[in-house]
Amino acid sequence: MADMKALYQEVIMDHNKKPRNYGKLSPCTHHAEGHNPLCGDHISLTMNLSGNMADDKVEAIGFEGEACAICKSSTSLMTVAVKGKTRSEAEEIARDFLDMTTGKLDMNAPNKLARLTVFAGVRDLPTRVKCAILPWHTLRAAFNSVEEVSTEADGDPMHTT
Amino acid sequence: MNAPTLKPENSTEPNPSQPPLNRGGADTALPLSRGSRRGFEPNEQTGLNPATPLDVERIRADFPILKLRVNDKPLVYLDNAASSQMPQRVIDRITHYQTAQHANIHRAVHYLSETATHEYEVARRTLQKFINAKEDREIIFTSGTTEAINLVMHGYGRKFIKAGDEIILTTLEHHSNIVPWQMLCEETGAKIRVVPINDAGELDIEIYESLFNERTKFVGVVHISNALGTINPVTQMIAYAHARGVPVLVDGAQAAPHLKVDVQDLGCDFYAYSGHKLCGPTGIGMLYGKAKILESMQPYKGGGDMILSVTFEKTLYNTIPFKFEAGTPPIMAAIALGAAIDYLQNIGMDKIAAHEHSLLEYATAQINNLKGVRIIGTAKHKASVISFAIDGVHPHDIGSLLNQEGVAVRTGHHCAQPVMNRYRVPATSRASFAFYNTMAEVDALIAGIRVVQKVFA
Numbered sequence: 001m002a003d004m005k006a007l008y009q010e011v012i013m014d015h016n017k018k019p020r021n022y023g024k025l026s027p028c029t030h031h032a033e034g035h036n037p038l039c040g041d042h043i044s045l046t047m048n049l050s051g052n053m054a055d056d057k058v059e060a061i062g063f064e065g066e067a068c069a070i071c072k073s074s075t076s077l078m079t080v081a082v083k084g085k086t087r088s089e090a091e092e093i094a095r096d097f098l099d100m101t102t103g104k105l106d107m108n109a110p111n112k113l114a115r116l117t118v119f120a121g122v123r124d125l126p127t128r129v130k131c132a133i134l135p136w137h138t139l140r141a142a143f144n145s146v147e148e149v150s151t152e153a154d155g156d157p158m159h160t161t
Numbered sequence: 162m163n164a165p166t167l168k169p170e171n172s173t174e175p176n177p178s179q180p181p182l183n184r185g186g187a188d189t190a191l192p193l194s195r196g197s198r199r200g201f202e203p204n205e206q207t208g209l210n211p212a213t214p215l216d217v218e219r220i221r222a223d224f225p226i227l228k229l230r231v232n233d234k235p236l237v238y239l240d241n242a243a244s245s246q247m248p249q250r251v252i253d254r255i256t257h258y259q260t261a262q263h264a265n266i267h268r269a270v271h272y273l274s275e276t277a278t279h280e281y282e283v284a285r286r287t288l289q290k291f292i293n294a295k296e297d298r299e300i301i302f303t304s305g306t307t308e309a310i311n312l313v314m315h316g317y318g319r320k321f322i323k324a325g326d327e328i329i330l331t332t333l334e335h336h337s338n339i340v341p342w343q344m345l346c347e348e349t350g351a352k353i354r355v356v357p358i359n360d361a362g363e364l365d366i367e368i369y370e371s372l373f374n375e376r377t378k379f380v381g382v383v384h385i386s387n388a389l390g391t392i393n394p395v396t397q398m399i400a401y402a403h404a405r406g407v408p409v410l411v412d413g414a415q416a417a418p419h420l421k422v423d424v425q426d427l428g429c430d431f432y433a434y435s436g437h438k439l440c441g442p443t444g445i446g447m448l449y450g451k452a453k454i455l456e457s458m459q460p461y462k463g464g465g466d467m468i469l470s471v472t473f474e475k476t477l478y479n480t481i482p483f484k485f486e487a488g489t490p491p492i493m494a495a496i497a498l499g500a501a502i503d504y505l506q507n508i509g510m511d512k513i514a515a516h517e518h519s520l521l522e523y524a525t526a527q528i529n530n531l532k533g534v535r536i537i538g539t540a541k542h543k544a545s546v547i548s549f550a551i552d553g554v555h556p557h558d559i560g561s562l563l564n565q566e567g568v569a570v571r572t573g574h575h576c577a578q579p580v581m582n583r584y585r586v587p588a589t590s591r592a593s594f595a596f597y598n599t600m601a602e603v604d605a606l607i608a609g610i611r612v613v614q615k616v617f618a
Binding site: 001012021038039040041066067068069125128 | 564
């Protein structure tokens with residue numbers, strides 16, 4: 001069992017109180033809403049991409065919403081991690097993040113997560129995994145021009161494990 | 162007759178003097194508006210005899226799971242409104258049944274089948290006496306409260322409720338007493354009318370009474386709110402409905418574990434609860450229905466044991482309660498629930514209610530002393546359920562951090578989203594106490610809340 005208090009103290013002191021890239025981009029090229037109906041988390045993600053190809057860059061990203069500290073800080077850290085990255089790089093990070101939080105990632109092997117490994121501990125708390133991965137689902141939805149995404153949808157990795 | 166008695170340890174011994182279940186019960190008209198206040202009125206909860214308080218430490222020794230440590234802290238289990246824990250005696254009863262008594266019931270003539278059938282029917286009579294039902298055939302085993310309400314919707318609602326008819330429910334209902342009726346309305350064209358609550362979480366009884374008209378055909382009301390702990394004035398509400406010829410279903414999922422329930426005093430037409438909130442296993446619960454109404458209803462599930470004879474031309478349904486118990490029931494769970502009720506009655510429901518009320522009062526006072534913490538649901542009559550919010554902290558963060566301290570509370574919407582909407586919150590944290598909780602555990606909760614506030618400071 002990860003020490004949740006340590007996780008909270010490390011992440012919350014920082015990103016929950018001072019979320020990075022907070023706000024809405026208008027106009028934007030990509031947008032999606034993420035919902036976790038079980039706890040009422042809701043985030044709105046806006047991005048400006050330089051194009052629609054895999055090697056186009058996330059030039060700007062912003063988020064707004066009401067969410068628990070894990071969701072909010074995960075979203076904040078995500079925006080920092082993907083800003084300036086190409087779409088395919090961002091999708092690789094998303095894959096590693098989802099694998100890590102559902103316990104499928106070998107943490108000793110190289111990965112793209114860097115500071116995001118702070119969320120590794122949520123895999124021990126299945127109900128909180130959804131809070132941490134909601135922004136990453138929302139990012140994927142925005143890339144694919146899906147307007148809304150929910151943690152209760154069929155494609156949720158929590159439903160397939 | 163429902164007074165708790167100190168029974169011998171093994172109260173599941175066969176009782177050959179008990180009459181068989183399928184006797185023809187002559188139905189006498191039941192008084193619809195009895196004024197008796199005995200048994201379930203909240204102000205009686207304080208009637209604890211101080212000479213014989215609950216020996217909580219002795220009781221805790223009966224529950225092996227309470228010895229667990231979580232995150233290197235002693236488990237403080239305050240999620241009893243979701244599910245309660247099981248004493249060793251019930252665990253032993255399950256083992257005894259599975260090792261020496263199991264077979265299918267109501268079927269074969271061999272020894273084990275007769276033993277299992279006997280024990281199952283003994284359990285039914287235990288449930289009957291627990292809520293003072295008039296007859297044992299008025300007790301139907303279901304998988305829980307949810308199935309019990311669905312049974313009434315299918316068996317009564319689909320037969321007797323038509324387009325344009327109205328069903329009165331309350332804001333405090335659990336989803337299980339909302340969704341089945343919405344399904345019925347979608348199918349039939351009936352309508353749901355909702356009784357609102359005030360800021361304290363109490364039903365507005367004036368509005369309840371004003372909702373009645375000639376189209377009102379059914380009332381569904383929760384006895385105790387699972388989200389807020391409000392104890393509703395169901396006796397008064399039932400009397401008002403009955404004076405207008407409207408039957409009433411009471412969802413007793415939160416009440417049966419905490420108060421003495423007497424369905425004849427209440428006068429309700431239906432009463433439902435779940436076994437796992439009463440120290441019994443999951444997968445078992447009960448529907449009480451007045452015999453006359455149950456007999457008038459259509460079956461809910463078709464299958465074995467609910468029939469008298471089957472041909473492809475014509476099937477004759479069995480008598481109640483079997484008409485509503487198609488297929489092989491959860492026999493072990495039913496017998497274990499009987500053992501759990503015996504266990505609770507040995508302690509005494511009055512003593513349980515009194516101890517839980519002390520926990521509620523102490524916890525309420527302690528939480529009210531904390532800055533930045535707000536109790537949601539401050540009804541005058543409450544059971545030992547406290548929903549609360551901490552300023553600036555999402556309930557799920559509260560739940561995870563309390564878990565770190567070994568404290569188990571429920572966080573979320575408690576399957577009562579209309580209540581959450583009423584208070585404009587997506588979710589709350591909820592501490593719910595059982596008779597095996599201690600004042601020291603209330604202190605652990607308070608200390609845990611302080612830790613949460615410190616992390617978020």
